[in-house]
Amino acid sequence: MNEAELKAYNSTIKSYDTEEFIDLWIYRPYGYKCALFFKKHGVHPNVITIISIFLGIAAGICFIAPALRWNILGIFFLLWANLYDSTDGQLARLTGQKTRWGRILDGFAGDVWFFFIYLAIAIRETFEPIPFAPEHQWGVIIWILCSFSGFWIHGSQCQLADYYRNIHLYFIQEKNGNEFDNSQAQKIRYKETPWKGNFFWKIFLYAYVGYTANQERMSPNFQKFIKIVNEKYNKNIPAKLRDEFRRHSLPLMKYTNIITFNSRALFLWFTMLTGHLWIYIFFEIIILGSIFLYMQYCHEKLCKRLTAKIESGYDFC
Secondary structure (H helix, E strand, O other): OHHHHHHHHHOOOOOOOOHHHHHHHHHHHHHHHHHHHHOOOOOOOHHHHHHHHHHHHHHHHHOOOOOOOHHHHHHHHHHHHHHHHHHHHHHHHHOOOOOOOHHHHHHHHHHHHHHHHHHHHHHHHOOOOOOOOOEEOOOEEEEEEEHHHHHHHHHHHHHHHHHHHHHHHHHHHHOOOOOOOOHHHHHHHHHHHOOOOOOOHHHHHHHHHHHHHHHHHHHHHHHHHHHHHHHOOOOOOOOOHHHHHHHHHHHHHHHHHOOOOOHHHHHHHHHHHHHOOOHHHHHHHHHHHHHHHHHHHHHHHHHHHHHHHHOOOOOOO
16 A cells, blocks of 8 residues: 555554454455445445345354355355445445444444354254253253343443443544443433434434443443543543553453454354354353453453542643
8 A cells, every 4th residue: 555545544444452453454454445445336334234234144044054064154254244344334434424323233233143143053052962961952051041142241242342442442532533422312312313204213223222321331430430531621631641541441452352253253163163052152151251351340440540530639631
């Protein structure tokens, strides 16, 4: 890339602080090429997001079959879906077509992919013997585990990881134009939006209210911290406070990346190809769950310390 092309490419990336190396080396470069192609043909970013949803569904359907060729095809579809998940955001930033609908739809896409993936795992393992009790089949147990892992563990992990990345962006950018929302503002938006002519938008807004509210429930110390920051600095956050927050928040970004797509997908593919899908569920609950709790503990500890520092009268200006 020449200097102009590199500048255009960098404008499609939120922040190098929050990017994972697999994304920077693979998904972002190819996503940028796709974004240029779709920009040339006038395709809206939301269309790319919808395509990624169908690709993710196709991946889940392919994973239901135990045959290796179908599993490889499913991996291909999931890689393609994730490439387009990168492309839609890059295209939105490249063309200035960033919308709240797109933001909500983008988060919804990953949930749909993994709903069908958990469904595939449950279907395939139902009549398989339990490894530590081979005289018994998984039966309804695997459905309970998949439901618990998918609706509670996976959802909480991805929601908080997304929240922490957006918080980090909020504090490192002088112009706070990142996607950092709160549930109260979304409730007002939901109530003020009429059902007539906005049926699907209302449904999405309702889901997004719950999404943001859950993020806030999982971060009580941060909620206290951001409240006192806004009251004291009126959103004009001093550079000294930004720098201190970034210094301690940056090490946590690696955990937000581990518990989102790439690490999760690599382990999923391993268990898919070896035929031991139940291992993925325990990996998600035990390993990723432990990383999630540690990340949450560190972030809440940081926010509590900075809150106490501001309340003590320390001047960040």
